[in-house]
Amino acid sequence: MGHTDTQFDEMLAGLDQARPPYEGYYNWFCGEDLKGLRRKSAEAEAFFRRIGITFNVYGQEEADERLIPFDIVPRIIAAREWAKLERGIEQRVRAINAFLHDIYHRQEILRAGRIPEHLIAGNDAFLPQMIGVNPPGGVYTHIVGVDLVRTGEDEFFVLEDNARTPSGVSYMLENRETMVQMFPELFTKLKVRPVSAYPQLLRRSLSDSAPQNSPNDKPVVAVLTPGIHNSAYFEHAFLADRMGAELVEAHDLRVENGRVAMRTTRGYKPIDVLYRRVDDDYLDPLTFNPESVLGVPGIMDVYRAGNITLANAPGTGIADDKALYSYMPDIIEFYTGEKAILPNVPTWRCSEPDALAYVLEHLSELVVKEVHGSGGYGMLVGPVASKKEIAAFEKKLRAKPANYIAQPTLSLSTVPILTKAGLAPRHVDLRPFVLVSPNRIDMTPGGLTRVALKKGSLVVNSSQGGGTKDTWVLGD
Amino acid sequence: MTLGKNAGGLYWMFRYLERAENTARLLEAGWYIALTHANNGTNEWESILTTAGMNEAYLEKHESFEAASAINFLLRDKSNSSSVMSAIEAARSNARMVRTALSGEVWEAVNECWMELKAALARPVTERNLHETLMMVRNRTSVVRGALHGTMLRNDIYAFSRLGTFLERADNTARILDVKYYVLLPSASFVGSSIDNVQWEVILRSVSAERSYHWLNGGDLTPQGIAEFLILDKRMPRSLAFCCTKISQYLGLLEEEYGQRQESQIQAERICARVSSASVEAIFDEGLHEFLAEFLADAARLSGLIETDFKFYG
Numbered sequence: 001m002g003h004t005d006t007q008f009d010e011m012l013a014g015l016d017q018a019r020p021p022y023e024g025y026y027n028w029f030c031g032e033d034l035k036g037l038r039r040k041s042a043e044a045e046a047f048f049r050r051i052g053i054t055f056n057v058y059g060q061e062e063a064d065e066r067l068i069p070f071d072i073v074p075r076i077i078a079a080r081e082w083a084k085l086e087r088g089i090e091q092r093v094r095a096i097n098a099f100l101h102d103i104y105h106r107q108e109i110l111r112a113g114r115i116p117e118h119l120i121a122g123n124d125a126f127l128p129q130m131i132g133v134n135p136p137g138g139v140y141t142h143i144v145g146v147d148l149v150r151t152g153e154d155e156f157f158v159l160e161d162n163a164r165t166p167s168g169v170s171y172m173l174e175n176r177e178t179m180v181q182m183f184p185e186l187f188t189k190l191k192v193r194p195v196s197a198y199p200q201l202l203r204r205s206l207s208d209s210a211p212q213n214s215p216n217d218k219p220v221v222a223v224l225t226p227g228i229h230n231s232a233y234f235e236h237a238f239l240a241d242r243m244g245a246e247l248v249e250a251h252d253l254r255v256e257n258g259r260v261a262m263r264t265t266r267g268y269k270p271i272d273v274l275y276r277r278v279d280d281d282y283l284d285p286l287t288f289n290p291e292s293v294l295g296v297p298g299i300m301d302v303y304r305a306g307n308i309t310l311a312n313a314p315g316t317g318i319a320d321d322k323a324l325y326s327y328m329p330d331i332i333e334f335y336t337g338e339k340a341i342l343p344n345v346p347t348w349r350c351s352e353p354d355a356l357a358y359v360l361e362h363l364s365e366l367v368v369k370e371v372h373g374s375g376g377y378g379m380l381v382g383p384v385a386s387k388k389e390i391a392a393f394e395k396k397l398r399a400k401p402a403n404y405i406a407q408p409t410l411s412l413s414t415v416p417i418l419t420k421a422g423l424a425p426r427h428v429d430l431r432p433f434v435l436v437s438p439n440r441i442d443m444t445p446g447g448l449t450r451v452a453l454k455k456g457s458l459v460v461n462s463s464q465g466g467g468t469k470d471t472w473v474l475g476d
Numbered sequence: 477m478t479l480g481k482n483a484g485g486l487y488w489m490f491r492y493l494e495r496a497e498n499t500a501r502l503l504e505a506g507w508y509i510a511l512t513h514a515n516n517g518t519n520e521w522e523s524i525l526t527t528a529g530m531n532e533a534y535l536e537k538h539e540s541f542e543a544a545s546a547i548n549f550l551l552r553d554k555s556n557s558s559s560v561m562s563a564i565e566a567a568r569s570n571a572r573m574v575r576t577a578l579s580g581e582v583w584e585a586v587n588e589c590w591m592e593l594k595a596a597l598a599r600p601v602t603e604r605n606l607h608e609t610l611m612m613v614r615n616r617t618s619v620v621r622g623a624l625h626g627t628m629l630r631n632d633i634y635a636f637s638r639l640g641t642f643l644e645r646a647d648n649t650a651r652i653l654d655v656k657y658y659v660l661l662p663s664a665s666f667v668g669s670s671i672d673n674v675q676w677e678v679i680l681r682s683v684s685a686e687r688s689y690h691w692l693n694g695g696d697l698t699p700q701g702i703a704e705f706l707i708l709d710k711r712m713p714r715s716l717a718f719c720c721t722k723i724s725q726y727l728g729l730l731e732e733e734y735g736q737r738q739e740s741q742i743q744a745e746r747i748c749a750r751v752s753s754a755s756v757e758a759i760f761d762e763g764l765h766e767f768l769a770e771f772l773a774d775a776a777r778l779s780g781l782i783e784t785d786f787k788f789y790g
Contacts, residue, residue, distance in 0.1 A: 049591065050584055050587060050588055050591070051580070051583075051584055051587070052572070052583070052584075052587050228569065228572050228573055233572070237572070237575035237576060238575075240575075240576045241575060241576045245576075246479055246576065247575070247576045248479065248481075249481070251481075251790045252479055252480070252481050252790070254790075262479060263479065263480045263481070263787055263790055264477045264478060264479055264480060264787070265477055265478055265479075265480055265483045265632060265734070265786040265787055266477050266734055266736075266787075267787070269477070
């Protein structure tokens, strides 16, 4: 991308000079020999294979289980930096839940004119079936992943919210376990805050969200998976296992006496909380997609009656929809009365005349995206586009400005990875995981750091050659 | 109490592991006979494939019983759903499904077993590396068993795992005896010939019992002795009597856990009583084949009852 001169490296402030959070690690690293570390990398891979941390690739029979590459150089965040992120994310998650409640009830935010109505009414992510439904405990999105990017010492931006079914938390946990096994000395030397409590926190958070009228002595929690061929099956099994919850598939469940029940060796037993890793559309063939075999017929009736908790609630996708992203700062202000602590990536909505004027003047510097586009289609990347391409795009933009938003091209921070030649900077993002229950919000210090393994690449997705790193938040 | 699906998954996971191990044993016995040319021209591979229940499937792909094709068919043929590799695949797939019911060590052991065998069986196995490969099957499946014993709670989950093991094992031992029953019949005119001795030896070898048999019988190899050992001896871990006792024991554990007596338990006790009240003389009088055929049918019925009693399927 040609930003190498200006990009912010989180480890090295200059030649051989580590930024403060990395000092301890860097000193250790300089005393290690490269060959030994490369060997550790290979060991890590064998470890992941043995415990089966793989993801499935559809339609490739032979190699249908792959590893997400793991880099052994940690991503380190200072206590002070994390404290700010934590406050910002907590604020955001509160606002998202308040927004979801509002949008499926009185829609005050629309009445107040803070969000244009058509963004909701004409949006596939908005589920009319959820209007007026009250989720047990009042929580809509119990598990949230907030994707962050960094561009400088104090510059973090929210790239997107994942309010439906954020995945990747199992990698956060296994990456740490692997690092502790391979480099125990680092963890005795440095104060790295643990992440291992996540499954217990998740369990507690889900139990606390259970319906009050349960027939069970204590809440029965189950994880609903599409099955062993799903690409994230490992994570579903992993979380159920670590929480001590049952891992169920649709054919293990049925609706019985107004409850969702699972088939056990002694008959059907009611469930209170279903952590479902099945998309809204497949959840209930009677309410949504009638072709679905991954869902439970009638489960939405049970839900509407308040007899089961679904985590996350159906319809939460409206909160992480692209079209609404640029309104997040307004949403936060509307529901919390505070300014957003963590900024969005600045976004110009071309539907607004002033914004359009600015965008038209700066096309060669901006990324312009279609509001409803995905996967990088219908997009202009100004800095790398030809004059001809820009001119052609300008025409489309002038014809239908409301169809577009524009963002600056961010110079994402880098963290080094270990290559054959030693350390080499690569772009990263960060997905911290947040748990919401009726009484509390829990955040695990750190999250999942995804890293683009190819030099200069900004694509961190595992489906496109991205890898992961262990993420360390240092104690005070 | 566990999910019906988990109970079924555990049961089949351990049936498949046992099956893989048994096929490997059978193969080892057959190979030994073939190597020593002790079979006097009769084709041992045909008999091995028959015992493994794969004869017809084999003949669909091959015209004659050659060592190389038989070995690879038994070990690694994907189209053969009972080959060692297919059984290990099925065991591991069931293990993935019931991942939450297994201890981490059991899961890792079965996953490693699968990884190692997949690599070892990726290419045709030659006679030169056959022994090593078979040892790997035995070692890897033993590690799974060891992890099960060492790390799993002795609850219903354990009971379903063990039920799978012993039903498969009983079925296997009965089948080996049934395929070879004619060589055990006292009426045969060639009693005492070297052919007999070899055939008897194969039977013992394919259940890894030749040492213990000789140890108990001081080298006195007789059809009655072998039949008694493999059917009635409760000390012999692959005998029908031993397997029956274990099956009853684990169904009893389930009764205790669930506070309910079920059809499968009644059936298991019936089979148990039939085996333990039999004498080897009576079995031979009534007909060894008839006895074994009835046992196999009973065992299949029992497996079906376990499936329905404990709601394996919706």
